[in-house]
Amino acid sequence: MSEAMMDTRPAAVKPKQATILEAINAALADAMADDDTVLVLGEDVADPEEGGVVGVTKGLSTRFGDKRVRSTPIAEQAIIGAAIGASLVGYKPVAEIMLMNFTTVAMDMIVNHAAKLRYMSGGQTHVPIVIRTMTGTGMSSGGQHSDYLEAWFAHTAGMKVVAPSNPADAYGLMRAAIDDPDPVLFIENLPNYWLKGDAAEAGHVVPLGKARIAQDGRDITIVSYSRTLTETLSALKAIEQAGISAEIIDLRTLSPWDEDTVLASVAKTGRLLVAHEAVEKHGLGAEIAAVASNRLFGKLKAPVARLGAPYTPVPFSKSLEDAYAPNAKRIAETVIAICKQQD
Amino acid sequence: MSEAMMDTRPAAVKPKQATILEAINAALADAMADDDTVLVLGEDVADPEEGGVVGVTKGLSTRFGDKRVRSTPIAEQAIIGAAIGASLVGYKPVAEIMLMNFTTVAMDMIVNHAAKLRYMSGGQTHVPIVIRTMTGTGMSSGGQHSDYLEAWFAHTAGMKVVAPSNPADAYGLMRAAIDDPDPVLFIENLPNYWLKGDAAEAGHVVPLGKARIAQDGRDITIVSYSRTLTETLSALKAIEQAGISAEIIDLRTLSPWDEDTVLASVAKTGRLLVAHEAVEKHGLGAEIAAVASNRLFGKLKAPVARLGAPYTPVPFSKSLEDAYAPNAKRIAETVIAICKQQD
Amino acid sequence: MADNLGPDGETLLGIYRRAALLKANDERSRKVITTGRLMMPYYSYRGQEIIPSALCASLTDEDYLVTIYRGIHDMLAKGMPLNDLWAEIAGRTGGTCKGKGGPMHLTYPKKGIMVTTGIVGSSMPIANGLAWGAQLSGDGRVAVATFGDGASNIGAFHEALNLAAVWKLPVVFVCQNNLYGEHTTYEKATAAKRVADRAVSYDIPGVRVDGNDPVEMYRASREAVDRARAGEGPTLIEAMTFRFHGHVFGDADGYMDKAQKAAAVAADPVPRLRARLIAEGIADEARLTAIEAEIDAAIDAAVEHALASPLPGLAELTTDVYGEAA
Amino acid sequence: MADNLGPDGETLLGIYRRAALLKANDERSRKVITTGRLMMPYYSYRGQEIIPSALCASLTDEDYLVTIYRGIHDMLAKGMPLNDLWAEIAGRTGGTCKGKGGPMHLTYPKKGIMVTTGIVGSSMPIANGLAWGAQLSGDGRVAVATFGDGASNIGAFHEALNLAAVWKLPVVFVCQNNLYGEHTTYEKATAAKRVADRAVSYDIPGVRVDGNDPVEMYRASREAVDRARAGEGPTLIEAMTFRFHGHVFGDADGYMDKAQKAAAVAADPVPRLRARLIAEGIADEARLTAIEAEIDAAIDAAVEHALASPLPGLAELTTDVYGEAA
Numbered sequence A, B: 001m002s003e004a005m006m007d008t009r010p011a012a013v014k015p016k017q018a019t020i021l022e023a024i025n026a027a028l029a030d031a032m033a034d035d036d037t038v039l040v041l042g043e044d045v046a047d048p049e050e051g052g053v054v055g056v057t058k059g060l061s062t063r064f065g066d067k068r069v070r071s072t073p074i075a076e077q078a079i080i081g082a083a084i085g086a087s088l089v090g091y092k093p094v095a096e097i098m099l100m101n102f103t104t105v106a107m108d109m110i111v112n113h114a115a116k117l118r119y120m121s122g123g124q125t126h127v128p129i130v131i132r133t134m135t136g137t138g139m140s141s142g143g144q145h146s147d148y149l150e151a152w153f154a155h156t157a158g159m160k161v162v163a164p165s166n167p168a169d170a171y172g173l174m175r176a177a178i179d180d181p182d183p184v185l186f187i188e189n190l191p192n193y194w195l196k197g198d199a200a201e202a203g204h205v206v207p208l209g210k211a212r213i214a215q216d217g218r219d220i221t222i223v224s225y226s227r228t229l230t231e232t233l234s235a236l237k238a239i240e241q242a243g244i245s246a247e248i249i250d251l252r253t254l255s256p257w258d259e260d261t262v263l264a265s266v267a268k269t270g271r272l273l274v275a276h277e278a279v280e281k282h283g284l285g286a287e288i289a290a291v292a293s294n295r296l297f298g299k300l301k302a303p304v305a306r307l308g309a310p311y312t313p314v315p316f317s318k319s320l321e322d323a324y325a326p327n328a329k330r331i332a333e334t335v336i337a338i339c340k341q342q343d
Numbered sequence C, D: 001m002a003d004n005l006g007p008d009g010e011t012l013l014g015i016y017r018r019a020a021l022l023k024a025n026d027e028r029s030r031k032v033i034t035t036g037r038l039m040m041p042y043y044s045y046r047g048q049e050i051i052p053s054a055l056c057a058s059l060t061d062e063d064y065l066v067t068i069y070r071g072i073h074d075m076l077a078k079g080m081p082l083n084d085l086w087a088e089i090a091g092r093t094g095g096t097c098k099g100k101g102g103p104m105h106l107t108y109p110k111k112g113i114m115v116t117t118g119i120v121g122s123s124m125p126i127a128n129g130l131a132w133g134a135q136l137s138g139d140g141r142v143a144v145a146t147f148g149d150g151a152s153n154i155g156a157f158h159e160a161l162n163l164a165a166v167w168k169l170p171v172v173f174v175c176q177n178n179l180y181g182e183h184t185t186y187e188k189a190t191a192a193k194r195v196a197d198r199a200v201s202y203d204i205p206g207v208r209v210d211g212n213d214p215v216e217m218y219r220a221s222r223e224a225v226d227r228a229r230a231g232e233g234p235t236l237i238e239a240m241t242f243r244f245h246g247h248v249f250g251d252a253d254g255y256m257d258k259a260q261k262a263a264a265v266a267a268d269p270v271p272r273l274r275a276r277l278i279a280e281g282i283a284d285e286a287r288l289t290a291i292e293a294e295i296d297a298a299i300d301a302a303v304e305h306a307l308a309s310p311l312p313g314l315a316e317l318t319t320d321v322y323g324e325a326a
């Protein structure tokens, strides 16, 4: 706040700032204002319940009424079922599953139904819902509240998966997700809710399936997303100091992922590191590494590398939790090691 | 049967034949006979309910009593919960989740609890359960009854995942799984239940984590498992006719997978195809391809290839279902194309 | 129940019309499989025909239905055309789902048949969403979820009924209690004396009726549908019935009580209703025979049309996975 | 309830001993967080102390407990040692789970504290398994699952109670109804008039008691535990109570009814029991003060011991994922 006040550029030049939390809230509000069929449901989402445990949906029920913004019982199958049913008859529900680990109690509804109804009905019906969920280490929440499970959903045909890393993308991806004709899982990072950045203009849309080049570079491509993208950006200085020019790609949409952008970048740099907070084994990076290694066979300067969480549940103790997800330091070290391999 | 009767080798030389179904049944029976703490539970598993819808647990409740072999309500969370609880106090429950798609209603119990309790308790408790489940295309069961979801569970630290392709392995892996101190998901292929092969001797154990070289070869390594391994063996003739010598590895344990055996083979052949029935994108093959491409960088003769199901739900119609999972013909064609690439 | 709820003679005849269609269609399905003309997982509903036949007398084409693998009777009663049905279960182009859904996933939105699910318990949470849509739109539509007795023991049942009750959704939950869930008896799986008793958990009306009695079933359904339409919230109906065949075609049903089954078959509700129509002078033998002949001919035509239709081409494998973003 | 169920004076004093420990431990926990000495997600149970204190009067160390994130009161009542507890919630070596579980996953098998879960509803299915083990072993042990009112709306509740009933398991389901699930009131989330009414769905005894009344809570628990031990199956106890603080530490609790909360705090059950002990001559002021001082000293020591203990080394990150195959 005080920083913003000290900015001396004229107001017209400097975009408004927003946190990711504010951006998602604005996207929901703008979508509801623009389209009467947009609905919000989930535990505690309405204002008598404070607009969500973190406040992402604050103000919506007051503004749009408690028929369109409904707090639910603790019953994730019922939540997703209600969203699916309403979506089949013309509504665009945005359902919250409070934490990503709680998708485990709604997997049938998400995977066997939301993702498949279009196909199984031969295209007669479709399920335009958004499932918002938050996750991430860094809050000392331990083994059952911190997992990144995006690989499960990316493995599920019929769904899309999105994970923004900054406020403008959060806004634009949410608008795209709401208007997408198919189920979209929208992954929010808990510690990054309060990350500030340029706010999106109202109506800004980030098309699903398009990655963003967050930083141009020549020597190595780093593909990441969500909070790990933030860590990657923080690693940049150390990487540059080692004399390495890194191209950083924010995947943003995890499924379908933007093969064209990633492969073009790796074709240019010859090196690839995929970094994410999810467990490395069988994580999203496996698919990207498999595709890049296959498609750029013989053209790479180094083996495709991955950096993810170890093959363990998320530990509670701070000393262990801090060592769990890839952070700026480990990303920088890994990048430097990869680029040194061939030197 | 008539074939067996016509066999002229002396009985001592020719091992007894068994189907995979019989092998699993025998493994359960032998384990229950050897160890009073082994239990069986699941929908219809007891004899008044005919020992399971396919008969895998037939005879067990009659022999070991209906306290140790219990049919359950249709309530998969309750089933896995009961298994977990009993396992915490000295029992070794084998729980059936009838079809793999129904794991979706028990994911919380499997992933947040069974897989994590050892870690979250700092090793004070552990969950020696086996979760048996069947799946597979070929039965015209459509979108909600045929999926291979092993990649989800392989991504979950704390679990092991097993998928036999023949009767002897089915027996030996089940015995190992029951005695393993951690939760093991045991995947049975529905159409392959009636596949015959050499029966295992009573007490035969196949250690978890060890792959089997089903066929020695020089030019390419094919890694597969479950029914796709059967298809791969059927592809062998066409592959050989094309002048290609293929080494076929039956992974058997999908998590942890046998990196040593696979990498040694690929180091020798220089080529790798991973084939499975699960959706290719983000499937088990992605991890194996990522590891092999990374570890054997610069030493491969061809890019690592994968063959899996398309990125769609499983269709009902026979014409589409037949085209869904990799079969012998497509495996042979792919192998030949890979080996021709460099010729 | 108030006495003016009916059904009158016309309504009873309408119920019979549906029930006769359902019965004939089940018999034909089993025959077509037995003779090897068609392969599919088939869950016979023979014996349960009266339930949807009486229920649908109170529903319009605009009302929603979510049913299950054992649900072809529900769909036919709700108006699924025979041609679309048969082409689908034969996996042919021209099937209502282009052959991609099959017998467990038939869908026909034109008659409100929105979802057919193969996952026990899943019909209920989705029906809630349809009902929520109706509540929001204020269009007076009602959603019906059908499911089995076994399904009343799974978590989704509980979550769905509770949500429907707290949101006062226009939804009717119809449990077709055929006394078995696969091979397991009601008593062995279900702690409640009656499924209907479980309505207490949601403070909604719960009623157990003889689902094989068209009058009881009609009245209970009508009352529940009227309540839902009037904005008074959900109802749980437990319709007692019996499944004449094994769980799935090919199942030897050795686990079923022989005497119980024989008694149920002897009390076959469809001929019973037929006899009643004649006895009460609602329709005579000739009229009913004509109706049945018409049904047979329509099924004949649908079966032959289906089996003569081409299988889908390979391009269909990868369509309908995603739509086009706007 | 039979009048000879007690509790007698000694038992009441035992309940107070536990309740005083629980109350002091909660106050200390919040203080240690407020003063920045410790960071953790903390779910205060202040106001709910009587429930486990009275319940555990009927349990032995061999009986099993499965509790939830808001469950430190349950564990302490069941006998979790303060040192192991505090080192764990501080994430230190020497914690009962070596610091890897934390406040939501405390485990202490030596006192039967088998699982603590952070997933709403999950305590119940697992408690069934422990009870199944006891039933098989014939060792007379009882399993207790505790959970909140909100948890009574999730599928796992329903599945678990039904299975426990059909299997007649020695398990007691204790719903601590504090009128809120996170920010949502009981009424807004729960269709049943009482959670206890839901026992009808499982044909088991269901009883609502004032969980803040040590006598009511003791009697209901004792009856349920005795039933379970006698092989008569599960019981559902709904213990009415109130959560004095927000859902989680740091939650501003603006959604809570101010007057309701003030009334609940004014009727704080722990000092109420204290006063009663004195009024009934069960213990005098001096004795109670001594007990409280002892508790404070023990907590002091545990906190200081925990905060002085080292954090786990990095090797711990990857241990305890798998055991050694035999």
Ligand SMILES: Cc1ncc(C[n+]2csc(CCOP(=O)(O)OP(=O)(O)O)c2C)c(N)n1
Pocket: B043, B074, B076, B098, B102, B105, C070, C118, C119, C120, C121, C147, C148, C149, C150, C151, C152, C176, C178, C180, C181, C182, C247
């Ligand atoms: C979640 C889940 N578990 C198990 C099954 C396997 N299954 C299919 S039908 C069935 C029995 C259902 O019984 P009920 O609800 O009484 O319906 P009915 O078949 O008798 O009509 C079972 C267990 C399933 N489809 N879904």
Ligand SMILES: Cc1ncc(C[n+]2csc(CCOP(=O)(O)OP(=O)(O)O)c2C)c(N)n1
Pocket: A043, A074, A076, A098, A102, A105, D070, D118, D119, D120, D121, D147, D148, D149, D150, D151, D152, D176, D178, D180, D181, D182, D247
């Ligand atoms: C399956 C699941 N959904 C949501 C949550 C988030 N959550 C944690 S506690 C809680 C409220 C539970 O309320 P209640 O059962 O009444 O217990 P209380 O916290 O009041 O003791 C919720 C919704 C969760 N942990 N698990």
Ligand SMILES: [Mg+2]
Pocket: C148, C149, C150, C176, C177, C178, C179, C180, C181, C182
């Ligand atoms: Mg049934």
Ligand SMILES: [Mg+2]
Pocket: D148, D149, D150, D176, D177, D178, D179, D180, D181, D182
């Ligand atoms: Mg509560």
